[in-house]
Amino acid sequence: MRDTPTAEARLSVAGMTCGKCVARVEAALLATSGVVSAEVTRTPGEALTHYDPSQTSPSALAEAITQAGYSATPEERHEEAAPAPVAPAEEAPKPAGQSTTLTIEGMHCASCVSRVESAFSAVPGVSSASVNLATRRATVHHSGLAPDLLEKASKSAGYPAHADAHDHAVGPADTGDETREMARLTLIAALLTAPVFLIEMGGHLYPPLHHWITATLGVTPWRIVQFLLTTAVLAGPGRLFFTSGIPALLRRAPEMNALVALGAGAAWAYSTLATFAPGLLPEGANHVYFEAAAVITTLILLGRTLEARARGRAGAALRGLMALTPETAPVQTPQGLENTPVSQLAPGDLLHLAPGARVAVDGVVTEGEGWLDEAMVTGEARPVAKAPGSPLTGGTLNGNTALTYRATATGADTVLARIAAQVEQAQATKLPLQRVIDRVTAIFVPAVLLVAALTVAAWLLTTGNLASALVAGVSVLIIACPCAMGLATPVSILVATGRAAELGVIFRQGAALEQLGGLKTLAFDKTGTLTEGHPALTAVLPSGIDRAEALRLAASAEARSEHPLAKALVMAAEAEGLTLAPATDMAAQPGYGLTATVEGKALTIGGKRAMEAANVAIPPELEQARDSAEAQAQTAFFLAADGKALALFTVSDPIKPDAAPALKSLKAHGLSLVLLSGDAPRVAQAVARDLGIDAPEGGLLPEDKLARIEALKSAGPVGFVGDGINDAPALAAADVGLAIGTGTDVAVEAADVVLLSGRLEGLTAAHDISRKAMANIRQNLAWAFGYNVLLIPVAAGVLVPFGGPQLSPMLAAGAMALSSLAVIANALRLRRAAA
CATH class of the missing domain: 2.70.150.10 (Calcium-transporting ATPase, cytoplasmic transduction domain A)
Known part of the structure; x- marks a missing residue:
């Protein structure tokens, strides 16, 4: 930051709910003429601004914030009087816009997500809630509610929850314990199910085995053995389906566990009745389906084990990153x-x-x-x-x-912890596409229950066979579990953002993953973005002053500046052994230049626009030298003292070596490339020519860049890549803002995506991951919805009258598990994206 100006304004800001809101407010203030620095905090909603009172005022700053979409009020400050004590009754309430992250237990499908979100949204004071099935986490925005109130709301919906301490030094949650527990339950269920399945189904495939069992044990004793083993499966490993599913049914909020409990429970109850009270069933309906109930439970447990393992693999990249720090x-x-x-x-x-x-x-x-x-x-x-x-x-x-x-x-x-926090935030947010899916799945399970009931009724009316009707109804219940639909989007987001983090690309907003691949136009800043951002002084052309003295004065004025051009002057002065003098009254105007007082001289440093604003006449020889330098893609700026131009400085900033291939790759994918630079138009045109950019613009102020971004949006979604304070307004306004991670904190906060390394290879990787992730999500959704649309009617038996097949409950359970695994396996392919 630069020296503190002569005035300070503190404003109360309302409506900020996230880091990007903070960045937008900062960007709006910094784009205001006369503002030297701005520091905004979301809690307690305050902006501290240093400004030039001759150019702006607190009311004008508040208006700039209002134009950015937030309300602001200048705080009254009475520095000569002691502050009046505040009575307890007047204590200010907690600020709105807080958020709490909770880990949710017991979620297994999209309907679960819908139930939990509805439970949170019903709590007074909650403004929004987003639940992620893949990470098992919920992010709740509220007006300062206690975490235990949110935990109680989730638990009342049937899903225990606990607020996260969110120590990102530890990293994302590991699913190892869950995977091991599910594997243990699956093994127990498989061992209990194996005799029932092998002997019962083996008897159908090899009749002599059936005859041997009947002759040795008898029909009823063998059924009792099946009853005992299947009951052990349902009461032991399968108990979780009933402890979650039945309460959900009683709350009239059925979800996946309810479907499994109804399906397996119905098969078990019917078979138990046929075993111990066969006389209550119609003649010819005395069949048992213990093996179906046991196999259904085992297969679904196996599917959940594999799902937990896959989710663990999806988050392994980020956990591995966090594990790099020693103990x-x-x-x-x-x-x-x-x-x-x-x-x-x-x-x-x-x-x-x-x-x-x-x-x-x-x-x-x-x-x-x-x-x-x-x-x-x-x-x-x-x-x-x-x-x-x-x-x-x-x-x-x-x-x-x-x-x-x-x-x-x-x-x-730490940097690693903040990366983990930002990636988790991106993984927890929902894409617009996911919200449409959530609305569909919210009514999916009740609709499936209705279809299952109609299926049973139709079979009873057409065949009169209760056993066949039950088989059809159970098959519908089992095959329709919406696991695949619930996992289709979040697992792909989880894997894609983890892969991006491995490549040094941080998606700070989940929606950016969807939008980046669909951009029509990508605009770039020049200095520090397309160029190295480490310019070196190439020439000093004095006019009526000694060369070394001109360099010493300019470097003295710029000594405390963070601008790359200022650093080039200071480094050159230090290399020549010049002694710098202290500067006072230093003030910077983004897009213009800098003013300061050094040894009693009022200095102005900047381009032609800064000289014109200060009414400084430029000698013809310096004007010609500037034109020549800019034609060679060199930046040129002047030094004036007490209203007289004294020297021209030229600086060269080499283009990044990976810029040309990166931009060529982006153009090959159909993106229109634009250069928006604050540097001179001729410099911008020379750089654009070398990089193959078709639409260069130079000499732009921060508000000019913002206006160009808004204009470009008329042709489709626009992205902007930048690194400086003056880029923050454009980064915030773009549909997707991409910040160079080596740039300023304000730019990074305003962006949706951060390229940590500063290399443009990261940009092509981010674009590639975005395109592949959205294609992956579309594939998952096509499979998940297509699976249900095609197989629910088959399970109901619509093909039977035409000689077609009908799925048994066992096959339905297998198909349901395979559907979820297919979605997860497809998402895991993104681990090789941008390789």
Whole structure:
């Protein structure tokens, strides 16, 4: 940030509910003429702005926030008077817009998701709730409710829940325990089911076996054996279907467990009646279906085991990333080096990093020089040089040199933890497509119950055979479980965002995964986005002043600036051994330049637009030199003192080596590429020519970029790639904002997608993953819906009058399990995306 200006405004902001809201408000303020800096916090909804009172006012700042879609009120400040005490009765309520993340137990299908969301939405004070079947998590936005109230609402709907502490230093939830428990239940069920299935079905396939069982045990004793084994299956491993499904039925909110409980329970009850009270059944209907009830339960348990394992694989990439940090680290203490658990580290601790060891937490090097492998975080394969003052990221791998570093962030504040938090947020959000599916599945299970009842009634009316009617009804119940529909979208999102994180691409918003692949236009900033962002001074052309003096004055004014051009001046001055003077009254205008006072001289540094605004005449020789430099894609800007132009500086910023192939790949996929730069038009045109961009525009202010983005939207969805503070408005306004991870915090906060490494290879990877993920989701939905549309009528027996087949309950259970596994297996193919 730059020096504090002469005035400060504090505004109360209402309506912010997420990080992107904060970024939009900051972007709106920074785009306002006269604003030097803006810091916005969502809780308690406040904006602290430093500004030039000659150009703007608190009321104008509030209006800028209102135009961005939020309401704002300047806070009255009476600095000479003591603040009046606030009576307890006047205590301000908790701010709106809080959110709570909960882990939900017992969800197995899309209907479960719908029930839990409805339970949360019914709680007064809840504004929205989003439940993800793949991650088993719910995100609830509310007005400051206690977590236990939300837990109670979920539990009352039949789904126990507990609020997450959300320590992202630990990483996403592991499904290992769930997988092991489901595997144990499946094994028990399989061992109990095997005798029933093998002997009963073997007797049909090999009649002598049936005759031997009948002659040895007798029909009734053998049925009693089946009854005992099947009852053990249902009461033991299969009990979870009944403990969840029956209460759901009683609440008139049936879900998948209810369908399984009804199907397996009906087969068991009918067979039990045929075994112990056969006289109550019609003649010829004395059949048992114990094997169907047992096999149904076993197959569905097997499907859930495989599903849990697949979900574990889907989140393995991110968990593996989080597991890179060591458990302990050597900390320098007055007593010497002590191995301390990473969880106990605090900012400011001095740590030692041995050769080949991993960095424990984020920090900054204090001693030593070496190279670190940061590929696991940024996706950048080349080692990165580190020296005193260089930042370190927790989890990265040290080379062959010992280093000492000071911790700057620990726990949930580290880069890895924030990546995990952002990816989990993206995984928990729902795509617009998923919300349509949720509305369909909300009525799906009741509709299936109705179809099953009508099927039983139709079979009874046409055949009079209760056994056949029951078989048809049970088959409909079993085959219609909407597991595949519930998993079709979230599992693909889970795998795709995990794969993207492996490649150094963070989807901060789940909807960006859907939108990125469908963009029509992709606009780019230039400096730091298409170019390296590390410009070097190429020439100083003085006019009426010594060259070294011109460089010294300009570097003195820019010494505290973070702008890449300012750094180029300062580095050049330091390389020449020039002594810089202190600067006062420094103020920056995004898109114009900088003003400061150095040694009593009022300096203005900037391009032609800045000189015109300051009424500075530019000598013809400097004007011609500027034109020549810009024609060669070099940035040129002037130095003026007390209203007189003194020098021209030219700076060269090389194009990133991967920019040309990345943009060529994007054009091959049908994207229209646009360059929106604050640099001179001739510089923008030269860069665009080298990169094959068809529509370059230069000389744009932040508000100009914003206007261009809005205009481009008329031709279809628009994405914008940028890295600077002046890019934040355009990033927030674009349908998909993509920030270079090496850019400013404001730009990153305004974006939907972050390219951690800063390389444009990440952009092509993100686009590829988005396209493949949406294709994958469409395939899953086609399979899930097609499966139900085709097989429910077959299970009901509509083909039987025409000589066609009818599915038995066992085959229906197998088909249902295979449907879910097919969806999961298809989603797992995304782990190879952008390879």
